[in-house]
Amino acid sequence: MEVWxxxxxxxxxxxxxxxxxxxxxxxxxxxxxxxxxxxxxxWPLTKRQLNSTKAMQEMQPKIQELQKxxxxxxxxxxxxxxxxxxxxxxxxxxxxxxxxxxxPIWIALYQAIMSALAATPESLLGLAQxxxxxxxxxxxxxxxxxxxxxxxxxxxxxxxLAIIVGGTMWVQQKMTTxxxxxxxxxxxxxxxxxxxxxxxxxxxLMFPSGLALYWAVSNxxxxxxxxxxxxxWGYLKLRSPSQPT
Amino acid sequence: xxxxxxxxxxxIVLLPLTLASCSPWGTQxxxxxxxxxxxxxxxxxxxLDGRVVAINSSTENLEWAYSMAPVTAPSSGLSCGQxxxxxxIYSTPVVDRDLVYIGTYSGxxxxxxxAGGADRWVYPRTGSIGAIVGSPVIANETIYISSSDSMVxxxxxxxxxxxxxxxxxxxxxxxxEKLWTSLVVHNGAVYMSTFDGHIYALSAETGELDWSFxxxxxxxxxxxxxxxxxxxxxxxxxxxAIEIGGNESRxxxxxxxxxxxxxxxxxxxxxxxxxxxxxxxxLYAINTTTGxxxxxxxxxxxxxKPSPIISSPVLMDNxxxxxxxxxxxxxxxxxxxLANEGMPWRTIPIGAAVRSSFSAQEGxxxxxxxxxxxxxxDIEAGGVIWNLNLAVEE
Numbered sequence: 145m146e147v148w149x150x151x152x153x154x155x156x157x158x159x160x161x162x163x164x165x166x167x168x169x170x171x172x173x174x175x176x177x178x179x180x181x182x183x184x185x186x187w188p189l190t191k192r193q194l195n196s197t198k199a200m201q202e203m204q205p206k207i208q209e210l211q212k213x214x215x216x217x218x219x220x221x222x223x224x225x226x227x228x229x230x231x232x233x234x235x236x237x238x239x240x241x242x243x244x245x246x247x248p249i250w251i252a253l254y255q256a257i258m259s260a261l262a263a264t265p266e267s268l269l270g271l272a273q274x275x276x277x278x279x280x281x282x283x284x285x286x287x288x289x290x291x292x293x294x295x296x297x298x299x300x301x302x303x304x305l306a307i308i309v310g311g312t313m314w315v316q317q318k319m320t321t322x323x324x325x326x327x328x329x330x331x332x333x334x335x336x337x338x339x340x341x342x343x344x345x346x347x348x349l350m351f352p353s354g355l356a357l358y359w360a361v362s363n364x365x366x367x368x369x370x371x372x373x374x375x376x377w378g379y380l381k382l383r384s385p386s387q388p389t
Numbered sequence: 390x391x392x393x394x395x396x397x398x399x400x401i402v403l404l405p406l407t408l409a410s411c412s413p414w415g416t417q418x419x420x421x422x423x424x425x426x427x428x429x430x431x432x433x434x435x436x437l438d439g440r441v442v443a444i445n446s447s448t449e450n451l452e453w454a455y456s457m458a459p460v461t462a463p464s465s466g467l468s469c470g471q472x473x474x475x476x477x478i479y480s481t482p483v484v485d486r487d488l489v490y491i492g493t494y495s496g497x498x499x500x501x502x503x504a505g506g507a508d509r510w511v512y513p514r515t516g517s518i519g520a521i522v523g524s525p526v527i528a529n530e531t532i533y534i535s536s537s538d539s540m541v542x543x544x545x546x547x548x549x550x551x552x553x554x555x556x557x558x559x560x561x562x563x564x565x566e567k568l569w570t571s572l573v574v575h576n577g578a579v580y581m582s583t584f585d586g587h588i589y590a591l592s593a594e595t596g597e598l599d600w601s602f603x604x605x606x607x608x609x610x611x612x613x614x615x616x617x618x619x620x621x622x623x624x625x626x627x628x629x630a631i632e633i634g635g636n637e638s639r640x641x642x643x644x645x646x647x648x649x650x651x652x653x654x655x656x657x658x659x660x661x662x663x664x665x666x667x668x669x670x671x672l673y674a675i676n677t678t679t680g681x682x683x684x685x686x687x688x689x690x691x692x693x694k695p696s697p698i699i700s701s702p703v704l705m706d707n708x709x710x711x712x713x714x715x716x717x718x719x720x721x722x723x724x725x726x727l728a729n730e731g732m733p734w735r736t737i738p739i740g741a742a743v744r745s746s747f748s749a750q751e752g753x754x755x756x757x758x759x760x761x762x763x764x765x766x767d768i769e770a771g772g773v774i775w776n777l778n779l780a781v782e783e
Contacts, residue, residue: 265479265522265569266417269699269744272651272668277626282647283606285624286567286584 149274152248157256158276164260165284171260172291175253175354179361182249183369189245190366193320194373199234246362250355257354261289261297289354296354303349305356310345312363317341319370319377419494424481424524424700424746425755425763426489431503432748433489435478436779437761441491441501444763446753449775453506460495480524480571481746483532485546492521492534498542500549510549518542523571523611524746526579528593533572533579539564541572541579541591555596557581557589560603570611571655575633582608582621588631600634609651615658615677620665622652628665628673630680640680642673655701657709659723664709666698672711672719674731684731690715691738705749708734708768712756716741720768737771739764 159181163174183190206228214221262268268286275281289297293304300306317337348356371377423435431452432444439459443452457476477494484490488509489501496517500509512518519538526533531552532544543552557565565583573580578590578599586604591597606625613620618639619631626647630639642648642665649669656665662683665673674683688711690696696715703710707724720735741758748755754766757779767774 264417264419265422266420268567268569269653269668270417272653272697277647277649279625279647282625282651286607288566290566 152252153255154274156252160256161281161284165280171287175357176361179358183365196234199232254355257352260287263297294353297352300353306345306348308360309348309356310341313344314341316363316366419477421477421479422744423478425748426482427748427750428484432755433482434757439475455501455506479522483525485527490525490532494520512544512549522569526572526574528574535568553596555591573612575614580612582612609653611655613656620656620663624651628652642675642680654698657702664702668697670695686731688713699744700746703749712743716743735771739773
């Protein structure tokens with residue numbers, strides 16, 4: 145636990161508090177700036193994923209050819225498709241990695257938001273032991289939890305943030321999820337594209353809106369970068385390939 | 390991707406978030422740190438299970454206990470849920486004539502009878518005001534208390550009727566989310582410090598704003614007034630002296646590099662020396678006029694590591710008593726002969742963590758530990774002479 149605080153939790157907390165001071169004491173704005181910083185740091189990984197998405201888009205004609213050729217033999221079709229992915233250096237599950245990499249950031253951010261806002265006297269006292277001696281950090285304390293209509297330490301009482309998080313996640317998922325050939329795969333993909341946004345929309349109703357703000361901004365940055373790197377809306381505008389006959 | 394992989398993904402996302410939100414490494418829930426008050430041989434204290442108790446200091450027996458109604462705790466994150474929990478008490482009871490006064494974190498002020506612990510009145514009569522963390526202060530038959538609804542309340546001590554309430558707003562007209570410090574009444578004015586770096590003086594009669602002071606750094610401790618100067622600690626790791634009515638601080642300590650942490654505890658002043666405990670574990674003795682350090686002493690836990698000073702120091706005759714978070718009691722002699730030595734005369738471990746304020750009388754110090762026990766420490770004998778579990782027996 146000490147290592148976790150030393151390497152991840154405390155740096156995230158102190159950077160967040162220092163950013164709050166730098167942006168004029170606005171904690172919500174600091175979360176947005178931190179999101180941009182996290183996305184910039186994870187850019188090499190994101191770029192790899194986007195290139196992978198783009199490569200999969202370009203492979204669609206070849207996939208359809210394979211589908212025509214091995215449509216009656218599902219096992220062979222899967223084998224050939226995996227071979228094709230391997231040759232192109234594409235990992236069809238690559239979209240999971242950015243999410244997995246971000247998990248420690250979410251946890252650290254959740255802790256940082258709750259610690260920094262110090263809803264209880266104990267939390268405020270505990271904060272004293274986690275802050276660095278930097279002047280800008282100590283001058284920023286205590287932080288205000290108010291941002292737009294939100295209390296960043298509490299879930300959004302309205303559905304607005306949940307809709308934004310769920311909606312932007314759905315768009316991002318649709319842009320990156322390649323249409324499947326296998327009907328089972330298609331239904332799984334469809335379920336995933338719906339399930340993840342719904343799950344995160346639900347989480348937004350449960351978790352502090354500061355964390356949900358991070359998700360929303362992160363999704364929006366993801367959509368914008370996806371748009372410019374892959375040169376358009378990706379699979380959002382593509383229809384699923386016809387099922388094999 | 391198979392459905393099992395979807396489930397795995399959901400578990401991967403939900404499990405850490407659930408753990409983060411329901412574990413101590415999320416936010417720390419409100420527990421309370423009500424301190425002890427001694428009056429006419431009885432010790433009064435708020436417990437961790439939402440009661441106010443009176444203990445006879447001679448017989449060491451519980452005289453009475455008053456249980457406050459449980460409240461609903463807010464939830465955060467997944468699976469923690471809402472629960473009915475004991476009322477949380479941070480404020481230290483204050484005794485005036487035949488009543489004991491105390492504020493609760495759920496926003497109510499109670500007046501209980503000294504004799505039997507019956508409630509004489511509760512303010513407000515129905516519902517609640519904002520969370521009360523600071524301790525009440527009494528002057529001229531009026532009880533003054535600050536609340537997290539950005540208000541200062543003045544109540545009649547006899548009946549609990551509202552005399553006035555005053556909303557505390559900053560220059561931009563914004564209220565204060567956390568008015569957690571205790572008030573001080575001095576020369577007809579009520580003084581308060583705020584976490585965002587303000588000091589306000591309100592008329593004790595009407596609640597109207599008499600004077601305000603703004604600092605760049607937020608004030609962490611409650612103010613103490615000595616010779617028309619306000620002394621208090623700050624989040625910027627400095628300690629300040631501010632002249633009443635002025636618009637600049639007289640001095641700040643340390644003058645150059647900041648201390649090791651916040652000055653959280655209210656200071657104690659005697660004979661031109663201010664004794665300020667710091668969360669870095671040090672007790673500083675500072676000249677009230679010059680702001681120069683006279684001496685400092687690092688308090689430690691039983692493993693010899695520095696331990697934060699959260700509780701305010703207490704004076705008993707010429708003995709200055711300091712307790713750090715690890716439960717080490719330090720006794721300094723502050724008479725003329727030994728004042729400049731800065732070395733403790735006694736060091737006594739009580740074996741429990743301490744965050745509450747404490748009281749001292751006739752050679753004994755009464756401390757409520759974070760384990761919800763009360764400890765009576767004999768300074769002369771150098772040990773705990775009795776202790777009592779404050780938890781409700783099952």
